[in-house]
Each structure stands twice: as structure tokens, then as C-alpha cells.
Amino acid sequence: MTTSRSDAATIDVRLVPCAVAAWAATALAIAHGPRAALASMAVVASLAIVLLGRGRASPRRRSIIATACLFWIALAAAGALHAQAVAAHPLRAHATGEPINVQARVLSDPRALDGPARPMWMLRARLEAFTAENRTTVVGGTVTVLAGATDTSSTDRTPNWATLLPGDHVRFTGAITEPSRNDLTVATIFARGAPDLTASTPWWGRAAGHVRDRYREAVAATLDEETAAVLPGIVIGDRSAMPPELREAFVTSSLTHLTVVSGTHVTIVCGAILLAARLATGSRRAAAITAGIALLALVIVCRPEPSVLRAAAMGSVTLLAILSGRRRHALPALCTAVIVLLLLLPQLAVHIGFALSVIATAGLVLLAPPVADWLQRRGLPRRIAAVLAVAIAAQIVTAPLIAAAFGQFSVVGVLANLLVAPIVTVVIVCGYLGLLLAPVSTTLAAVPIWIAGHPTAWIVTVATWCAALPRSSISVPTGIGGLALMLGLTVLCVATMWARPCLAWWRRAPLHHRCVLVLATTIPACLVLMRVALPPSVPPGWLVAACDVGQGDMFAVATGDRSAIVIDAGPDPAAAGQCLDRLGIRTLDAVLLTHLHADHVNGLEALAARGPSTLVIGPGRDPKPALEDLHALAQEHGIPVRTVSAGDTLAFGALRATVLGPDPQLALHHDPNDPSLVLSMTLHEDGPPLLAAGDAEQPAQQWLLDTYPAEELRADIMTVPHHGAATTEPRFLAAVRPSLALIGVGSDNPHGHPRATILDELRRHGTVVARTDKHGTSTVRLTPEGLGIVAEHAGVGMS
Incomplete structure (x- = not known):
């Protein structure tokens, strides 16, 4: 029995709403729980009854609506069960x-x-x-x-x-x-x-690990350090050797898709194997089976990451089509892959890598051909138009999601992808040939690896050059605001490219279709306006936050889902309270004041009103009026005050803090900045360390260097002393050598904080700097790549 072309087209069309419904229902259930899933099931069931009961729809349209609604209800129910099981674990x-x-x-x-x-x-x-x-x-x-x-x-x-x-x-x-x-x-x-x-x-897992190890050894022995850090990412998705600044350059230039094993890799590898097997055996089925075995090996070696699974599932559907002799269509293969993977691994519905992979593939299938035609009609040669269309299509369809997740839009993304597009195939083919030879002989593998190294070096050069261009990326709101903004710009871009067809559609469209379009454009605009007017909320899961309180310090360290300790209170009670609200802090385990200057303690009134369990101060006593006001405020709110000195330890749940300074003599006889508390903290026993340095200046820093070995001062996160003033000792920064430095500072402050020399010194050690005057309130969190930071106003290198 054969399937007619019209029947196949009907199946193609039906799969699209089914895949969208399955994805949306699963994501809603996982992200918002069983109640939201049940509510959505009721709404969808009601809509289905209304739409199917009107009797106006054709049998084909009724079939599509019914199938999509069934998928929504089934996947929402499954997602709700999964979410409930996790919540009750x-x-x-x-x-x-x-x-x-x-x-x-x-x-x-x-x-x-x-x-x-x-x-x-x-x-x-x-x-x-x-x-x-x-x-x-x-x-x-x-x-x-x-x-x-x-x-x-x-x-x-x-x-x-x-x-x-x-x-x-x-x-x-x-x-x-x-x-x-x-x-x-x-x-x-x-x-x-x-x-x-x-x-x-099992043996296959050990074999895959051996292949990866041998390949990394061969790459490291053949190529220079920077190129050797990138090639394993392109071939097997291993980005572990890429330094943070290089990873950020790939993000800014929209080239990260090259360091993720995706549909491009599967297409090139399976295409090459299909061609070679077909020439060797003369059998279409034998070639498809050989390609299937190679695809399974690729997934095992490259690990079942979301993009790999999506590409492998799509490739499997295509290989099955070859075996059965049926027509191959990219869109139904993609939809089938999405549905199958969501049934097997529902957590992929909320995975950003999976979403970007699927959306980029759909954009290349649906948008790239008409964009290429549009460019050709304007005089571009066919091959250049095809390459440029792929870069434009990928940029257009992924921009809303990247904005929502990462808060940035790459201005140079199309240019960077256009510059590297001609040589990607060479890198992948030679890279995988080196991967195949590496377990046998690293000497033999060095030849294709060396060939792949030259275009890889070009990719690195393009990424770093494009990322260094002025305004290479634009910061946009994260969350729904960024999604709506970029979605609106995407619709505007597409409508501009096809202005005449869009205008003709508008004239012919029924009134209710026009209303839907108006709502689809005005609602995102309203959301963007709300995003601008209202302070943005901070995503959960942060570890440390630098609060934007003007020219002063206020840092929060999470001790639980809604609890934290606060280091310093800033100069303004209103700003301090707003930061706590934005972070979602309901319980203050303690407030630690490094010293008594106004830009660190004047906001204490807002924190005291939240009922912190204790108030911790150092041995410094100046200025005395501030100390008297502090004790009066603590007595008014019934907050105990604890004085600590070097060597004392503090514990707040799983958080542990050690007081490193100040020197007791400095606390009594030196400038009030030098008696600042200096604390070393870890969230858990093996968590990332934080060094809070208050306003400690050169004498205090020198005492710390003389008193403690460098390993006790070293920290992944650091609050830069004295807002980045020139009174910081470069050797102190070298000893701490943080991955991330937080600076509390006000814009246009009269002190010139932070000093350019201090910023240059931090960057010399590879430190990413987040400053509240430029970036606003910034939160640090752990990501699969290490420490990440989400800034309120502008992108930070590590985000």
C-alpha cells in the first residue's frame, strides 16, 4: 500500500501542531507544576469541543485540531505526573x-x-x-x-x-x-x-572514554593551545579546555553552535558514510544500516546531550525513511524527533540547548529557502545567497530565545557565521577522521587533525575579532521582556522582507485573523513596556548578589531558597530594601558590617526592619556616632550584636565564614577603612569560595599577605576592596586571583572609582568584573560551564 502525495502532505502538516502542542504542554507542566498542567488540559479540551462542534471546519482541519489537542492533554498529564513525583521525592x-x-x-x-x-x-x-x-x-x-x-x-x-x-x-x-x-x-x-x-x-562506555581521551591527546600534541581547546568542542562537544574569555567570544559572535554536536555534524557524518557505503555495497539498505551504526557510535562517543539526541533522533527517522523507500522530509523528521524525545526524556522540554537546536533547525528548514530566494531577487549570486540565508535564518529564529535566556543580541552573528560557513565541513570531516584514527595511532590521527587545525584557527580568529568589535552585542531584557522584544523585531523583519505579500494578506484576511495579529503584536509591546517600567525579578538559584545601591557596598550571600546573609547595607535604606525584594529574600540570617562608614551602614534601617537574627561587626569603633546609632537601632528592633575579630568563625546553615582580618592593631590605631572585616566564605564544604574585603586598603592587605599563605586568600568570587580604589595592592589581587570580581560603585561618583589600573590588573589575571554602576544588580550562579553571572542592565563577560 502506498501513501499518496496529498496524504503525505496531510501527515506533514499534522505533525507540526502535534510537536508544538507536545512541547508546550510538557514545558508548562514541568515548569509550573501539576495545577498549571490540569488547568491547561481543561482549557484545551474546552477549546477542542468548541472548535470541533462548530461544524465549519473541513475534515482535514478537524483531524489536525483533534490530534494536536490529544497530544497536549496526553503530554500535559505525563508532565504533571513527573513534576509531582519530583516534588514529593x-x-x-x-x-x-x-x-x-x-x-x-x-x-x-x-x-x-x-x-x-x-x-x-x-x-x-x-x-x-x-x-x-x-x-x-x-x-x-x-x-x-x-x-x-x-x-x-x-x-x-x-x-x-x-x-x-x-x-x-x-x-x-x-x-x-x-x-x-x-x-x-x-x-x-x-x-x-x-x-x-x-x-x-560497560565496555562500550569505557571504549568511548578511551576514544575521547586519545583524541584529546592527539589534538593537544598536534595543534597550538588555543586551537586545541576549540577543535574537541567542534568534533565531540568537549569544551572543557576552552578558557572563559574564548567561550564568551563564541557566545558574542553567535558561533557556539559550532561547539555543540548538532544536526550539521550528523548530516555531514551520516552523508559521508551513506555515500561511501553505497559505493562499496551498491545497496541502499546496507548503506542506511551502516550509517545507523555510525550514528549510534557518534551518540555514545559525543554523549547523549540534548542537541545530539535531537539530531540523532531526526537522523534515525530519515534513515528509516531510506530503509522503507518513502519520501524524506526534514520538517516531519524534526517533529517526529521532538515528540519521541519528549516522550522518552520530558526534561528536554525546558532545556535551553534542546530548544535552540530544534528552533534553529526549524528555521533553516522553513525560513532559509525563502530568504535565499529574496536575496537572489536582489542580485546576489545563488551560492552566496544560500550561505547568507542560512546565517540570517538561524539568527532570526534563535534571537528571541537567546534574548530571553541570556539577555543579549549578537550584532555580529550573521557576519561571523558567513565568514566561517565555507570551512565548517572541512573541520568536521577531518576532525572525525582524526577521531576515528586516534585510538589506533595518534601519529596517523595527527594528519587529519593538522588539516582541521587550520580552518579551526580561522574560526577562533573570526570569533575573537568579531567579539572585539565595538557594540558587537546589545544587552536586552531577560525573560519575557526580552523574548517579546526580539519576537516583535523578528516579525517586523520578516514582514519587511515580504511587505507586498503581507499587505495583500492583510487586505484579504477575515476580521478575526486581523484581531489575532494585532493582539500578537500589541501584547509583546505591552510586556516590554512593563519590563522597562517595573524592576526585573531575579531568577532563582543565585549564590551571591551585588546590589545596586549607588555609591556604596551591599552584597547578599544565599543561605537558602528565600534566605541570605547580607554584607554591608549601602548608603540608602530604600535601595537596600528594593534589592532584597528583587532577590526574593524573606529571611535574613545575619547582617555583617565590614566597617562603619556611611556608604556601608546608612541603609541598615531597611535591613533591621526585616528582623535579621544577628548583627555582626568588627573591632573597629570609628566613627563613634555611627557605632552609637547602630547599637540604638539594634536595641530598638531587638537584634543581638556580635563583635568578631581575626580567627573567629561564623556558621549560617550550610554556609561557613572565617574572619581573616583585620589586624587587631590596625583596628585601633589606623584609618577606619583598614579595620574593615575581611571574610572568607564557602556555601558548602566544597562550594566556590568568596572573599569579602570591605574597604581594606594597602596596610590591611599587606598584613593579610604577611599573615596568611596565598591558598587561604585565594577565592573564586571577590568583592573588590574600597570600590576599586587605587589603594588596592596588586599583589593582593594576584594572591586572591578571583574568577569573578564584584564592585559596588555608583555612576559618576566623584572619587573616580573604580580606577582603570585596578580594572586592568584584574583583567590581567583573567578576572571577569561586574560593577553595579554599569551592570546594575548582578547575581552569581553555578552553570554547567562554571560560574555564571546575570546582570540587570548590561551583559557581563561571564554571562
């Missing part, structure tokens, strides 16, 4: 910061997180059991594990976290916290010590 009851014993199976390669102080690793694992209060509970669920590096000798059989492979079974001890976002992750576990390997990954 027994591990959540132990999110108290106390250590418990965990047994799990590793799901992903450990990723090194940025930070020179304490190297950390992040990985995903499948929970098998946990032991708490002398009771073992056997239960599943996905968890995120954050672990500090552990030293192991060459004769020690105990594995390091960095050596684990997907499929390994481990036992370890860790502290449980709730995840920062709703993605069906049960918990985040801060592991303590080394893991105990209870069972190794």
Missing part, C-alpha cells in the same frame, strides 16, 4: 545541609567549573539509593552533583571525580539542597571527599 526532605550517604549512576562526563581557588566538578547522576538517619531508601531520580577536586596518587585505586565516566556506579557523602530550577532534577548534592566506585561502566 523523599530526598527533598533531607535538604537541610547535613551530609547523607548517596548511591548513584553517573549520567554525564564531569565538567570542570571555572575558579582557581578550589577546582570543582559538576555532573549529572541517576539516584539509586540514599542513607539518612540509619535508614536506606531505594529510589530513583536525576540529581546534579557538585564536587571538589580530590588528589589521588598513581597507585591509589580510588577514583577522582574527574576520572568518572557515564555509566559508573558510585557511592559518596554529600549535603542536599533543592535544585535552582524546575527541570525534573530532584536535588543538587554538594559531594564531600572522593567517590567510591562500586561498579564500572
